[in-house]
Structures are given as C-alpha cells and as structure tokens.
Amino acid sequence: MPSAPSPKQSGGERLRDWYPYYAGFPSDFVGDALTRHFPSVNSILDPWNGSGTTTAVAAARGLGAVGLDINPAVTIVARARLTPVSIKESFDPLADEILRAAEIDAPKAFDVEPLARWLGGSSVEMVRRIQRAINTVLVADPDLEADLAADPGGRSSSLPLLATFYYTALFATGRDLLAPFRASNPTWLRYPPTYRHRLNPAPGAITVSFRERVQYLADRLTIASKAGAESPVLRTASAVDLRDENAYDGCFTSPPYATRVDYVRGSLAELSILGASDEQVADLRRRTTGTPTVRGVERKYCELSSSMANDIAIQIQDHVSHGSANYYGPWIRNYFSDLETSLSRIARAVKPDGVIGIVVQDSHYKSIPIDLQTIVTEAMAGEGRVLTCREDYEVRHSFARLNPAARKHLATRTNHESLLVFT
Numbered sequence: 001m002p003s004a005p006s007p008k009q010s011g012g013e014r015l016r017d018w019y020p021y022y023a024g025f026p027s028d029f030v031g032d033a034l035t036r037h038f039p040s041v042n043s044i045l046d047p048w049n050g051s052g053t054t055t056a057v058a059a060a061r062g063l064g065a066v067g068l069d070i071n072p073a074v075t076i077v078a079r080a081r082l083t084p085v086s087i088k089e090s091f092d093p094l095a096d097e098i099l100r101a102a103e104i105d106a107p108k109a110f111d112v113e114p115l116a117r118w119l120g121g122s123s124v125e126m127v128r129r130i131q132r133a134i135n136t137v138l139v140a141d142p143d144l145e146a147d148l149a150a151d152p153g154g155r156s157s158s159l160p161l162l163a164t165f166y167y168t169a170l171f172a173t174g175r176d177l178l179a180p181f182r183a184s185n186p187t188w189l190r191y192p193p194t195y196r197h198r199l200n201p202a203p204g205a206i207t208v209s210f211r212e213r214v215q216y217l218a219d220r221l222t223i224a225s226k227a228g229a230e231s232p233v234l235r236t237a238s239a240v241d242l243r244d245e246n247a248y249d250g251c252f253t254s255p256p257y258a259t260r261v262d263y264v265r266g267s268l269a270e271l272s273i274l275g276a277s278d279e280q281v282a283d284l285r286r287r288t289t290g291t292p293t294v295r296g297v298e299r300k301y302c303e304l305s306s307s308m309a310n311d312i313a314i315q316i317q318d319h320v321s322h323g324s325a326n327y328y329g330p331w332i333r334n335y336f337s338d339l340e341t342s343l344s345r346i347a348r349a350v351k352p353d354g355v356i357g358i359v360v361q362d363s364h365y366k367s368i369p370i371d372l373q374t375i376v377t378e379a380m381a382g383e384g385r386v387l388t389c390r391e392d393y394e395v396r397h398s399f400a401r402l403n404p405a406a407r408k409h410l411a412t413r414t415n416h417e418s419l420l421v422f423t
C-alpha cells in the first residue's frame with residue numbers, strides 16, 4: 001500500500017530548490033530515482049522538462065542531458081538552472097551593471113503591452129528597462145524580446161546562459177509584482193476588473209525585488225563548474241514532434257496529467273515579460289498538452305491505441321453531465337492522443353536496452369476514474385517496453401481539490417502519483 005506523500009513540490013517557495021514552478025520535481029527525488037533505477041546511463045532525456053530538474057540533476061552528475069519543453073519561458077528558466085556556481089561572485093556586480101544600464105536606455109514600446117493589463121505605466125517601464133539592459137549587457141541585442149515569445153525552437157534555446165539567469169530573475173520579479181492577482185488555483189492569474197485596479201509598484205521597489213531574486217536564484221544553483229553546464233541541450237520544442245531514434249540511455253520525465261492544469265496561463269507573468277501577445281499565448285495553449293483548450297471537433301474521433309484510454313474517452317463523451325459531449329469528451333481524446341504520440345516518440349528515442357522512468361498521477365472525471373498509470377503502461381507495452389517497477393505515493397494536495405465543485409466527489413478518494421519504470 002502506498003504511504004509516502006507525493007514527491008511533487010508543494011508548500012512555500014522558500015522550500016523550493018529552484019524557480020517556483022507548478023508541479024516541479026524536487027531534485028532529491030530525481031537524484032534518488034536516477035541512482036536506484038538508472039545506475040549505468042550516460043545520457044538522459046526529459047521531453048516535458050518544465051523547470052529543468054531532470055536536466056540539472058543529470059548535468060550535476062556529469063551525464064549528457066537533453067530537455068524539451070514547449071513553453072519558451074520555461075526553457076529559459078530551465079537553462080538558467082545550469083549556470084555554474086563557480087561564477088557566483090560575479091552575480092551582484094553584473095546586477096549592478098544591468099541596473100545602471102537600465103537607467104540610461106529607454107525601452108521600446110510594444111504595440112500592445114501585455115504587462116499593462118496588471119501594472120501602471122511607470123512600473124511597466126521599469127521592468128522593460130531592466131529587460132532591455134539584460135539584452136544590451138548580456139546578449140548584445142536590445143530588441144530581443146519579440147523574438148523570444150514568437151519563436152519556439154528559436155532564441156530561448158540559444159540565449160547566452162548568463163542572460164537566461166537574469167531573465168529568470170526578472171521573471172521571478174514579475175511573479176512578485178503580479179502576486180496580488182494570483183488566485184487560489186496556483187496556475188491562474190486574474191486580470192484587474194478595470195484599469196484603475198492595476199498596481200503601480202515604484203521603480204525602486206522593482207529594482208530591490210530584482211536584486212533579491214538574483215540572490216534567491218544564486219543560492220539555489222547546483223552545477224559546480226562550467227564543464228558540467230555545457231553538456232545539457234535544452235530546446236523549446238514539443239514532445240509530440242520528438243524525432244530522435246536510439247539516442248539516449250534513459251528518459252526520466254513527467255507529462256502533464258489529465259487534470260486540465262493550464263501550464264501556459266500559469267506562466268503568463270513570464271510570457272508577458274517576453275512580450276507574448278494574446279494570439280501567441282492562445283496558440284501556445286492550443287499546442288500544449290493537457291491545457292483546457294480543445295483543438296477542434298475533428299480530433300474528437302481520433303483513434304487511441306490504449307484500450308483503457310479509448311474506453312474512458314467514450315465514457316466521458318457519453319456522460320450525461322453538461323459539457324461532457326461537446327467539451328470534456330473531445331478534450332480527453334486530444335489529451336490521450338498527444339500523450340500516446342509523445343510516449344511512442346520517447347520509446348523510439350531511448351535505446352532498446354535503455355530505461356524509461358515516467359511519473360504520473362491518476363485522477364477522476366466525475367465518478368469516472370482516469371487510471372493514467374495503466375494507460376501509460378499499455379501505451380509503453382505497445383512500444384515493446386515492459387513495466388519493471390512501480391512506486392506509489394499518496395497525493396495530499398490534488399489540483400482537483402482546489403475546485404469547489406469537485407470537492408464533493410473527493411471525500412472518499414485518494415489519488416496516487418506513481419513512478420513507473422520501463423525497460
């Protein structure tokens with residue numbers, strides 16, 4: 001019987017080992033799993049890399065690591081984590097230089113300023129000044145930001161490492177500034193009802209927060225030297241499009257679950273700093289696996305290879321409750337289809353004698369159980385991968401519990417997060 005609590009991170013951000021990213025792994029959990037289940041691998045893939053825990057832990061052990069995430073802001077956060085501790089002494093002087101440059105150089109205005117939804121003019125200007133200064137001092141390209149938000153697979157994957165570090169400090173500053181707009185759902189950011197409800201933090205307070213965030217991140221770096229930091233390759237790309245064949249000894253990862261967590265809205269502060277327009281955010285939500293967006297009714301009928309996934313999709317589609325036929329049914333089919341395609345790509349990318357570790361959580365739609373553990377196991381079996389170990393953990397703070405409408409179903413239910421190991 002499972003007894004240990006879920007390994008996924010929760011609780012205060014002071015306890016986090018890197019950027020406060022929703023549902024990130026703790027490093028210790030990844031380190032322990034790599035030691036026990038991946039004793040002799042040289043290279044590790046994480047195609048849903050998020051804040052980059054797998055790639056950072058692998059890099060700290062001198063392993064080759066490749067991480068993908070579809071979200072360009074998240075790629076920057078994961079790359080920043082690879083900044084070597086050995087240059088820690090230069091973080092404060094560089095922050096000084098950036099803030100000096102921020103005083104001089106006026107920012108270029110966006111046609112539609114995404115941050116203006118929450119912040120008044122002088123606050124937005126200060127954030128943009130710091131951003132332009134990072135671009136000037138560390139990238140030699142003051143007008144970089146439009147490129148970053150628009151272009152998956154582009155500049156977010158190739159920014160200089162130090163620039164990703166200061167961008168991440170600016171993202172964290174942005175999260176601090178927008179914290180009053182966070183809802184109880186940790187991935188939701190409210191909009192103020194009118195312009196008059198926007199906040200106007202003073203420029204001086206923003207620079208103080210930026211410095212604090214540089215320090216916060218510096219204290220959490222784990223890669224000792226540059227040698228370790230060079231090897232990981234982190235790309236903004238979709239797991240669905242992974243085309244590597246027999247390239248890795250192992251994969252350690254965790255996909256989005258069937259809980260409609262909106263990772264894109266959850267990173268709206270960061271994407272807005274990158275200048276992402278409403279259209280770019282909407283496009284990213286459509287392409288991101290598991291967000292509440294449905295890609296169109298034509299995918300309602302797409303075939304699924306897992307028989308359990310197919311049965312669940314039919315049960316949800318046929319459920320009597322409002323929205324099941326037109327929204328939740330197509331949504332779950334989209335989700336399963338993305339998941340199966342990605343799992344098949346992962347199975348091909350890892351060498352036949354390699355190890356694949358996948359962390360998943362079960363959930364429910366109304367009273368219909370969504371046993372993601374079995375679905376993933378069936379999909380992997382279809383690719384010739386055998387489940388050799390399963391470790392279960394109890395989920396004490398399920399995302400669904402945040403939804404008052406779902407709470408009545410939850411009184412008698414325990415969800416499980418499981419590490420599934422395939423060889």
Ligand SMILES: C[S@@+](CC[C@H](N)C(=O)[O-])C[C@H]1O[C@@H](n2cnc3c(N)ncnc32)[C@H](O)[C@@H]1O
Nearest residue numbers: 024025048049050051053069070238239288289
């Ligand atoms: C459970 S989180 C991973 C968290 C990660 N293990 C960490 O420690 O931060 C799932 C991630 O998958 C990403 N994602 C969603 N759809 C994707 C896709 N099609 N391709 C690649 N990444 C995707 C999300 O942006 C999110 O960062």
